[in-house]
Amino acid sequence: xxxxxxxxSVEVPPGWEARILRRTAVAFGEQARxxxxxxxxxxPEGRGDFGAGVVEHMRSGxxxxxxxxxxxxxxxxxxxxxxxxxxxxxxxxxxxxxxRT
Numbered sequence: 240x241x242x243x244x245x246x247x248s249v250e251v252p253p254g255w256e257a258r259i260l261r262r263t264a265v266a267f268g269e270q271a272r273x274x275x276x277x278x279x280x281x282x283p284e285g286r287g288d289f290g291a292g293v294v295e296h297m298r299s300g301x302x303x304x305x306x307x308x309x310x311x312x313x314x315x316x317x318x319x320x321x322x323x324x325x326x327x328x329x330x331x332x333x334x335x336x337x338x339r340t
Contacts, residue, residue, distance in 0.1 A: 242257045242258075242259055243259070244259040244260070244261075244273070245259055245260075245261045245273035246273065246308075247259050247273050247275055247306070247308065249275055249277065249306075251277065252279075254279060255277055255278065255279050256277070256278055256279075256280070256281055256282050257275065257276065257277045257278075258275070258276045258282060259273060259274070259275050259276075260273070260274060260276075261273045261274070262274075262288070270310060272307065272308045272309065272310055273308045274288045274305065274306065274307045274308070275304075275305065275306040275307075276290075276293075276303070276304070276305060277302075277303070277304040277306075278293070278301065278302065278303045278304070279300075279301060279302045280297075280301045280303075283296070288305070288307060289305055289307070290303055290305060
C-alpha cells in the first residue's frame with residue numbers, strides 16, 4: 240500500500256501502520272512541517288512528532304520510524320549538510336542509543 244500526503248509518499252509494508260500528518264503551527268513564525276510515522280504495531284493516536292507517547296510503550300521486536308521534514312532552510316546547517324549516503328549498523332539500533340530507553 241502507498242500512503243501520500245503533504246508532498247510526501249511512503250510504501251507501507253504489509254502488517255505495518257503509517258501516518259503522514261502536518262500539525263498546526265502554535266508559535267509565532269513557526270512553520271508546520273509534515274512528519275511520517277511508520278510502525279510494525281498499532282500507532283496510538285496521542286503521539287508527538289518524534290515519538291513521545293509511542294517509544295515509552297514499545298516492546299522488543301517493535302520498530303518505530305519517523306521522517307520529519309525540516310524544510311529547505313535547514314539544508315545548509317551543519318547537522319543537515321550532505322556528506323554522502325548514511326550507513327547503518329546493528330549497534331546503531333541499541334536501546335542505549337535512544338533518547339528514552
